[in-house]
Amino acid sequence: MQDRVARSRRGLFRGVLTATAGALSLLALSTGPSAADISGGVVRIGVINDQSGPLSDLAGLGSVVAARLAVEDFQKLASLKVEILSADHQNKADIGTQIVRRWYEADGVDMVADVGNSAVALGIQSIARQMNKIVVYSAVGTTEITGKQCSPNGLAWLHDNYNLVAGSIRKLVGQGLKTWFFIAADYAFGRNMVAESERVLAEVGGKSVGTVFHPLGNADYGSFLLQAQSSGAKVVAFANAGEQLVTAMKQWNEFGMGAGPQKAVAELMFLTDVHGMGMETAKGLTTVTAWYWDLNDATRAFAKRFFDARGVMPTAPQAAVYSAVFHYLKAVAAIGSDDTARVLDRMRATPVDDFFAPGATLRADNKLVHDFYLVQVKEPTELEKPWAYYKVVETISAKDAYRPLSESDCPLVTAAGK
Structure with a gap:
């Protein structure tokens, strides 16, 4: 436990991680949105999960690192200001829902990623639906998220039970x-x-x-x-x-x-x-x-980058966070807007193109199929x-x-x- 806590304190990204604009490289995104096309002039993504308890190693601050790597790669394709916020919900639904509500209402967060606890996820699902914001789940197992309690706003990127x-x-x-x-x-x-x-x-x-x-x-x-x-x-x-x-x-x-x-x-x-x-x-x-770092050359390349940043190899949830953030940002750039409905339409219409689930698509219940x-x-x-x-x-x-x-x-x- 002491080793895990020590690791979690070294080289971690807390609070807001702000990425700077990168060079354009793909014609499809070369006319991407300007700050005026984006609410508040910045795309904000919140990564929320257990960062201090029994589920923190499998996602935790490693998921924040994965989101940051996705932003770095996206900004090789498009010039757009992106901020990553992070928070620890402590595996408590009331804390998680309070944080996400504040993010959506006051902090201008456009998309929430990860979550990792089914009870917290069910609470966030309701808030995202009410406020017409996007949430993408990685290590959330309950089938209710894409079953009886499915929502146009909630996407399951990794797995269900x-x-x-x-x-x-x-x-x-x-x-x-x-x-x-x-x-x-x-x-x-x-x-x-x-x-x-x-x-x-x-x-x-x-x-x-x-x-x-x-x-x-x-x-x-x-x-x-x-x-x-x-x-x-x-x-x-x-x-x-x-x-x-x-x-x-x-x-x-x-x-x-x-x-x-x-x-x-x-x-x-x-x-x-x-x-x-x-x-x-x-x-x-x-x-x-759904994913393992040693499957092929592409997964191993990402794993090396993650290891260099974090000191451990990535888990499947952390790889899924990278994929979800990258796919979301490409959708925003492609349509020139962070409008929820239009971004969701683009995410559904475009196959995933990364090391996590190449060619995967979202089906009608908002499960990414891979x-x-x-x-x-x-x-x-x-x-x-x-x-x-x-x-x-x-x-x-x-x-x-x-x-x-x-x-x-x-x-x-x-x-x-x-």
Whole structure:
């Protein structure tokens, strides 16, 4: 923990990060908007997430760094003043909504990025809709954001809980691992992830034999692990993330459960979680991710830049923040305005063009549709270079990774005629 806090204090970007105008390089943007075309003469983007608690390593101030890198790259294409604001919502919905309301009302923020906590996201979704502003989510798992509570103003850039659980559940149940026990975080994310898991299990012939919910930031998982052990389930699935997953998996090994008959599955795991628990603890764990820094030359190039700025490799949420900010800014430049409706139309009409999800597009429920990867943590002896913790087991194509629009309960899809 001390190492993480120390890292978070070194070379960090706090408050407002103001980028200066860069040279024009692409004809399509060479006649971009002047200050007069932009409200207040500046495009303001707010990055809000957990910057001091159990979810801070996976996004946190690293997401602010990613947004800054996106601004730097954008300003090689267009001359436009951009400011990045950042804030810590402390995983509290009331704090998060107060900050975002002030950003929209008083501070001239045009677009909010990241968020990272499902309960906070549901509150921000309502404010963005009311005030006709844009919010783009990265590590927000609840399917409500693009389901019953979807909004024209809220875009899901990274994943939802269905993306995260469907592929691995189908694969493992197909291998005979049909009984599951869940250890889950007791807030909107964890409860939604368990509900999605149980729905998929029922579809493929599996069965949930029990669930226990723990408080956010819990430190002692002993009683929960013993309940999982006594359930006799073939799979113990962890529906938590960040420090919660790291602590739970360390205690799983301390209890000797790693050598037992039950298989542990991390339904949501980030690169920083593996780094935090160590490969000896994490080895063999499987998870689904939308992005990994060591996939190809383009992802590795971004990872090097991020590492140089931050001292750690980027997670999938941080890469998604870069992509969302870059795509948003290009839309603003292309239309010459920060008008919400027009920018959203442009973002939907234009495929993503970056290392995160090349060619990805937004569908009617405002999910960015892209491939996912089923990955497994390597054995310590397999590690060839620092941070290269995953081996890709299989690619889950975009057409298989998402619940069909025909099953969507998003009012936007209904209005479009699903």
